[in-house]
Amino acid sequence: MSDRSLLSIDDLDVAGIREIVELSDAFEEVLRRPIPKVPALRGRTVANVFFEDSTRTRLSFEIAAKRLSADTVNFTASGSSLSKGESLFDTIRTLHAMGVDAFVVRHRAPGAARRVDGWVDTPVINAGDGAHEHPTQALLDLVTVHRRRGDVEGLRCVMVGDIEHSRVARSTIGAFTMMGMHVSVAAPATLLPTGIDDWPVDVVEDLDTALEKADVVYMLRMQKERIARDPVLPSLREYVARYGLTAERARRLPPEVVLMHPGPMNRGVEIAPEATEHPGAAIEEQVRNGVTVRMAVLYLALGGMP
């Protein structure tokens, strides 16, 4: 276990989040240089251990590590590790024995990164553990709002869609509310987690009413495959009508709104192609900010270590 690990957004307090936001701003300046690279983590090795397919997040961490001059190794295996006769414990201990300085872990199972953290003394960064948490996503979301709107305190965010199965929701709601934002969630009851009334959010049924007061509109990915397994929705068509950010809904949003999506987008489902052209759309900025935020997180996890 390492006290430099980042497993949950709750591992951070307001000061810790501010530090990451400021560092991220500093690294944004690095990215604009002709040679966008600093030697901060030269000689350190970061292992990206991905038990679930996620090219975007893995590349983002890899670029972040390389901008800091760290060496990176990638381990990718999808599906159940046990079903393949592969032990998560053995995989991690093997990489640990090779001399890795930090683990970036993505796994389809909630709590996997926390388990890994219990097995090694090096920092572990949670890059998404099932429907549980995705803390670097939360931090890049916060940085994105901050860069668009300055002080985030008091801003109103409407988060729309599948809260129940979303690690982004669990982490980003935590980060936004910790920094003083108000969050409402809009979703059919079948996509809300048990105990949502204990969360620091308002639950709204009608999206259009909620959008009227929103400073930030956060659309979550709707997994089309889910409907086949579990009848959470009668049809995607009905979902889009009730909760999709259609072109028509996007037209009613003011230009200063911050329109976000964690990617990858289902264009035409939760978000219409036209909506991504809205001046408020910050989806590519989120991706870019993901690099600087992950640079900040890796720097804090590994910087200054012997």
Place this chain on the structure above:
Amino acid sequence: MTRIALRGGRVWTGAGTEVADIVVADGSVVAVGPAAAAGSGTDDLDASGCLVLPGFVDLHVHLRVPGGEDAEDVWTGSAAAAAGGFCDIVAIGNTQPPYDTASVVRTVRAEAEAAGLVRVHPAGCVTRGRNGKDLAELHELHRAGCRVFTDDGTPVADAAIMRRALEYVKGFDGVVADHCEERSLTDGAQMHEGRVSGRLGLQGWPAAAEEIIVARDIVLAEHTGSRVHLQHLSTAGSVEMVRQAKARGVRVTAEVTPHHLTLTDDLVEGFDPVFKVNPPIRGEEHVLAVRTGLADGTIDAVATDHAPHTAEVKEEWTDAACGMLGLETAASLVWNLVADGTITLDRMVHAMCTNPARIASLPVRDAITPGVTADLCVFDPEATWEVDAVGLRSKATNSPYAGMTLTGRVRHTLLDGRPTLRDGEIAAPVPPVGGSRAW
């Protein structure tokens, strides 16, 4: 045969305890009373400060034999039972092969007799290969010694099969024991559905999934007039339905595990798979309800659902197998409920001895008086001990109580007048080569 004297214990009289000595000879209690063991020539066991209770009966043990011997075998499982104060255990047949033929049942019984530390009563399967479709040869299993029939964690989903099973075993007073789970509601479930599951992003196992089958089984027992036994009750709604059914005379009995009496779902927050079990550990309101149910007699028995698993299948929560060790910690945990006033000692004796024996059609041992079989548990209510998972007799180490300090511990266990546990040590014959911890 040597006469054994248990000196200075508080002996269960059927209604309370009295300080008395006990003399045991030829497998039976021959004398009980103050200074009954005066004189010499006896093998003395110190029972001072201890409760002397009838040996415990566990309705729900996964002995893992045959096919799961990497997690537990007859020797280690029997030793764990003896260390826990048990004289009889009902072994559940979710094994490879399952207990769906008389020959498998006879083999398990024979192996357990060779170990000689506890009487093992295999529970027959309800359906062949636990397939939920074709009734196993239930009378043949009965002739091989089965009195309890269960398909364990793959409960009989089809109400018509359940009805026929209940009717068929009625003729020979068998009982169908059901793991109550409506599986269409628990597909992919990882923990109790509640605030904690919502926060952790783990798929929930709703209380309703248990209660739906509890309701069905009660209705079918009422309809057929047969006995049904409900395993490891875990929800407030289940307890209330059983309470009402008993009030109107339905032949329903129920058990609860020590873990559902003591652990809550917030323990899942650390994602340690040692807490993963089916049915899952639930919210506090459910824990309080099963405690009340045990206290008022709605729940008849405490059964451990002792479920050893190797470390390899307890690595990471989502992939991990369900189940936890229970035999060696049960008495302490139930005693703690007596000590804090939740239940009476009378309820403890009934829940751990007389009621499970009655449910499994075993000889019922209650008051310790001259003439009764000397199946005894000598329990020191003052002893404190830290649970060391590796030090437990089970081959596996998946105890959720590891590292915790418990109060009360079994000091001696007598089976048919012979010590199987003596001063906390297994009084065992040497296991044959290949047995015990040879894995």
